[in-house]
Amino acid sequence: MAPRRPLVFLLVHGIGPQNAPFQEDFLCAVRKATRRHLERHQQPALLERLVMVRADWSHLYKDERCDWLSTLYPEHARPLVVLRRKLRMLARIVALAMLPAAGVGAGVALAHTVVAALWLGALGAAAGLLAAYAAARAVVLPRFPWGDLWTMGRSFEANTISDIVLYESDGPREAITRTVLDALGPVLAEAYPVARADDRPCLPVVLAGHSLGTVIVYDALLATTARARGAPTRAQRELREDGPGLAEARRRYLERLRDAHEVLCPVGMATMGSPIALFLFRKPEVLRQRNLWTLACPPPFAETGAMTTAAGASLRWRWQNFWHAADFVAHRLGPVFNEGYPGGRFVEDVRVRPPAPDPIDAHSTYWTDRTVVDRIAAHLADILISLP
16 A cells, blocks of 8 residues: 555644644644645545644643633633623723713603603613623624733733743643654654655644644744754753763653654644744843744745745745734734745734634634634645645
8 A cells, every 4th residue: 555645734732621622623624624725726635645633731730720711811810800891891882872872862852752752762772772782792892902902911921821831841841742742653654755855754744733832833843943954952962961861761752852853844834822922022032033934944945935845846834823813822923033034924924803702712713713724724735735
């Protein structure tokens, strides 16, 4: 039987308990949309090469992170605080809506008897209140510019949100990475030559993440590109410098991580609700560069923004960063990655606009948004068509 020669779509979620069926539905939607794009190119059979891998690490730190909302938004996630914030907004909107309602009542009072005026005025006021409530739920709340109002709190957020502290600790990072390696393990052996200029077997992968998962896949991107550039990765340095003194379990983990970085070949990225900018904010010496693509770009794409595959096709690098204006965690990435990139944009910031009444809800909108699904699927179809 001929080898499968897969394209891997690796999805890594964020911190806290996860709705696994919800994310599996997302992967199914992406797969169906990819099929539609391939059918337009009359190559639906290529879908068999697409392998969806979801790295589920939600079982880790369950006791410490059982209430995700309270952990990430301790001052905003309490039910009474949420209710009070919404009622305050509704009160302002209702107050504005009562003005035209009062005007209607006053106009009726001039034209009718006192009794009729009171009745019709009350009816007009009630209609105004109902209209205000409907407008608040359907129009105002979903589009309220939370991110714009809270911009000044970003620096505080960057230094206090617990998932940043969690992932920057060696133990949790290793536990999460082990889970990702376990998910990838069955498919790592299916490597094959991808780039025309490099006949080394590798595994093409589109790295995708949500929330903290975007930081995890970004770390994987940095490690694989460093290896390809000849720069030592963290695993390689530790093996070289501390190899003889390492515990056996630690040494096996580092070797496994090093081998995975040598095999993986990132050919695209998709990030949703990403706090990568928050991690960069904590490293101002890195953030000042403004051209971070030089550290993250896979070498086959670095010269022109496109790679010539072993099949002779031109495959353009594409990193889509989906963000919602009401998502307190999500940030644009283009301003710190794109300067000087030869392919135009190393990161393409894509704003999505599904209804979301508050930042907590906005952070979960990506899983069901059609824009996110269709854009990722179109990218996967382009890659499948270009691969050898």
